[in-house]
Amino acid sequence: MRLTPTDPAAGSSTDQSADSPAPLRAVLWDMDGTLVDTEPYWITAERELVERFGGEWTHEQAMRLVGQALPTSARFLQEGGVQMEIREIIDTLTGRVVEQLGASVPWRPGAREMLAALAEAGVSCALVTMSEAPMAHRIVDHLPEGTFSAVVTGDTVAKGKPDPEPYLRGIELLAGILEGLEPSECLAVEDSTPGATSANAAGLATVVVPNALAVPVHLGIEHWETLAGRTPLDLASALRTSRDSVLAGGRA
DSSP states (O other): OOBOTTOGGGOOOSOOOOSSOOOBOEEEEOOBTTTBOOHHHHHHHHHHHHHHTTOOOOHHHHHHTTTOOHHHHHHHHHHTTOOSOHHHHHHHHHHHHHHHHTTOOOBOTTHHHHHHHHHHHTOEEEEEOSSOHHHHHHHHTTSOTTSOSEEEOGGGOSSOTTSSHHHHHHHHHHHTTSTTOOGGGEEEEESSHHHHHHHHHTTOEEEEOOSSSOOOGGGOSEEOSOSTTOOHHHHHHHHHHHHHHHHTTOOO
């Protein structure tokens, strides 16, 4: 299905007047910080690990890892004094975050509502996260079956965000489901600079919903304070804005 800014299935919006609306066929989602507020869990896991080796983990150090690929984060932790191999660090951090999740998930405001509305509108979704499969599927299992048509995790790509590979892989998987899918019919939703950089480099218009840190304005076609109160129509309108900007010679 192609969702356009004038499609009544999308819900209400404050902007329905523009001509030649851009179709929205798929949305590619970041997970940590965008769909779920797990960043505090990761920071706790990092701090505990560094302190185990007699070090100190500052807030500033933790903020450097927001949105980064897990091997990159592991190397930072090694520099912070963690005397473990990268694979062991990743497994330890992931296990501790999953443990903290317990039986509930700290959803970001409006995230589940937007996913449900996109499903109702017939817009496909992909999850593109640098968390590895055990962590990602722990989150996905709390959602209705079929919420995501494709899942890309950090352990399925050679290069993580900010490299474009994760989002290119997400587009490839969706294109295997949606005949004739073009990147111009897709939108990414991100909360971090590495994530938005990855999505942009893959040719995707990106809506940025910052969480832990501010994101440079040029990395998002729109910046929203929250997903709460937003509808698929708002995403379709953002995609149209991106298309219009490209036609006018502006940013992609």
